[in-house]
Amino acid sequence: MKYCLVVDDSSVIRKVSRRILEDMRFRVSEAENGEKALDMCRAEMPDVVLLDWNMPVMDGYEFLMQVRQIPGGDEPKIIFCTTENDIAHISRALEAGANEYIMKPFDKDIVAAKFQDAGII
Amino acid sequence: MTELDFQFLCGFLKTRSGLALTPEKRYLVESRLSPICRRFELDTLSGLVGALKVGRTPGLETAVVEAMTTNETFFFRDKGPFDLFRDVLLPRYLTARAGARRLRIWCAAASTGQEPYSLAMLLNEASARLAGWQVQIVATDISTEVLEKAKAGIYNQFEVQRGLPIQLLVKYFKQNGDQWQISPQIRAMVDYRPLNLIKEFGHLGTFDIIYCRNVLIYFDKPTKSDVLERLAKAMAPDGALLLGAAETVIGLTDSLSPDVANRGLYGKAVSEASVPPRIAALR
Numbered sequence: 125m126k127y128c129l130v131v132d133d134s135s136v137i138r139k140v141s142r143r144i145l146e147d148m149r150f151r152v153s154e155a156e157n158g159e160k161a162l163d164m165c166r167a168e169m170p171d172v173v174l175l176d177w178n179m180p181v182m183d184g185y186e187f188l189m190q191v192r193q194i195p196g197g198d199e200p201k202i203i204f205c206t207t208e209n210d211i212a213h214i215s216r217a218l219e220a221g222a223n224e225y226i227m228k229p230f231d232k233d234i235v236a237a238k239f240q241d242a243g244i245i
Numbered sequence: 246m247t248e249l250d251f252q253f254l255c256g257f258l259k260t261r262s263g264l265a266l267t268p269e270k271r272y273l274v275e276s277r278l279s280p281i282c283r284r285f286e287l288d289t290l291s292g293l294v295g296a297l298k299v300g301r302t303p304g305l306e307t308a309v310v311e312a313m314t315t316n317e318t319f320f321f322r323d324k325g326p327f328d329l330f331r332d333v334l335l336p337r338y339l340t341a342r343a344g345a346r347r348l349r350i351w352c353a354a355a356s357t358g359q360e361p362y363s364l365a366m367l368l369n370e371a372s373a374r375l376a377g378w379q380v381q382i383v384a385t386d387i388s389t390e391v392l393e394k395a396k397a398g399i400y401n402q403f404e405v406q407r408g409l410p411i412q413l414l415v416k417y418f419k420q421n422g423d424q425w426q427i428s429p430q431i432r433a434m435v436d437y438r439p440l441n442l443i444k445e446f447g448h449l450g451t452f453d454i455i456y457c458r459n460v461l462i463y464f465d466k467p468t469k470s471d472v473l474e475r476l477a478k479a480m481a482p483d484g485a486l487l488l489g490a491a492e493t494v495i496g497l498t499d500s501l502s503p504d505v506a507n508r509g510l511y512g513k514a515v516s517e518a519s520v521p522p523r524i525a526a527l528r
Contacts, residue, residue: 209402211420214411225411227402234406240324241410 126244127151127168131161131184132176132205137228141174141205144232148245158182162190169196172244174235175222177206177213188220201242205230246275246290253294254278254309262310262387263443263472265465277312284308311388315463318356319407321363326458326487329507331367334485338453339374341483346378351452351479353442354460355384358395358435359404362427364456365434366413383449385440392437398427442472446479453481459489466497473498477513486511 128150130141138154145152150172155161159182161173173191177184184204191197201223206213209227217225224242226234239245251271258264266274278290285305287293296302297309321327338348352361361384368380386392405414405425418425440446442460455476461469476486477500486501487509488494494501494511504510 209423211415215415218412218415227406230406234403237319237407238411241408 125149125151126171127153128172128174129153129155129161129164129170130174131155131158131179131187133157133179134176137176144235145174147232148236148239158184158187158190161187162194165191165197165200166194170200172239173200173202174205175202177204177208185217185220188217188222192221201244203238203242246271250291250294253298257297258310258313259465261306262314262441263464263468264313265463265468274313278309281305281308281312307389311390314388316356316388316391317459318359319404320359320409322360322408323490324408326456326509327363327367329487329510330364330454331371333507334454335367335371342453348378348380348454349450349452350380350382350454351449351456352382352384353440353455353457353476355386355392355395355437357391358384358398358437360384360456360458361395361435362398362431365431366417368434369431380434382435383452384435384437385449387439387441389439392439396432396437398432399424400427443468446475449479451481451484452479453484455480455484455486457486457488459492461492462489470497474500477501480513482513484513
């Protein structure tokens with residue numbers, strides 16, 4: 125069973141994401157900011173990170189830059205999932221090593237399509 | 246809606262678009278035609294049927310046919326047919342057409358354009374190998390309304406997230422608020438034309454590759470056979486036909502046969518008459 129870490133400061137989004145991902149047969153953990161997510165990655169590197177952009181303490185972009193530096197951090201597929209839906213943010217995320225990008229609002233079909241595009245499923 | 250009204254609509258839609266309705270699709274007729282009643286200020290579906298019979302309401306027949314047409318589509322739908330295009334068909338015809346340097350592709354049920362634009366993007370990604378080639382994508386649909394949307398190439402956020410890799414969105418689309426428009430360069434690669442598949446389409450000429458996906462499922466068996474026979478005639482001798490995952494040629498035509506190595510891909514059947522005598526004798 126593949127392991128997905130959901131990183132979002134909204135508990136509602138984390139809950140919705142968890143439900144979708146568990147339906148897709150992923151094991152799911154949650155973090156409410158990038159710093160906590162980094163700690164969790166150091167303990168166990170996920171197969172996929174579903175990542176919000178704007179969060180307190182450490183935002184998604186900073187998390188992406190840092191996780192790629194730690195041992196094994198180049199392995200997880202990182203999918204942004206954010207309301208930052210402009211082309212400048214998308215381009216910046218891709219240049220920093222994000223694998224896919226989901227524009228909120230989203231549903232299960234979009235998550236499944238994006239995970240397929242990223243070669244996760 | 247009375248049983249007689251439903252029977253009339255079944256006959257009308259079968260004649261105009263080939264759509265074969267079964268009794269359990271009655272709910273679909275009611276849900277899709279109710280908005281047409283409101284648009285044309287007709288009180289009931291029986292009133293709509295009456296107006297169709299009289300035939301003096303401009304635009305009503307087209308509106309009914311278009312309302313009953315399923316336009317479900319998205320970029321790179323089902324993925325496999327597009328992987329097949331990039332990995333099998335394009336290399337095959339780059340070799341086979343190296344002399345003429347000409348490739349003709351037909352999307353026979355183009356809907357709002359996602360299928361032909363997906364192919365156009367793949368062609369553009371392979372542009373280095375296609376320098377000096379004349380490539381044409383003809384995209385047809387029975388509905389003029391969806392073709393207008395296809396020509397504009399403008400999609401909402403939901404539409405560009407279903408099947409379109411983010412790298413291609415960034416590369417080929419321009420953002421305008423929540424809308425995304427595909428680039429003029431990609432739009433210019435597709436030639437949109439209205440076409441009813443149950444009518445003659447020989448005037449479109451011959452194609453190397455035909456995508457006719459998820460449309461035959463709405464036709465009855467004789468209509469499927471007729472369309473497949475005519476699609477076979479519109480194919481080059483070594484042409485390729487791609488059907489939807491729930492569609493086949495088996496039991497419908499002897500003019501086409503499946504490519505056993507590639508699911509969903511069909512070629513012209515090799516008949517005894519077309520095999521040179523020496524090879525035929527060895528069989």
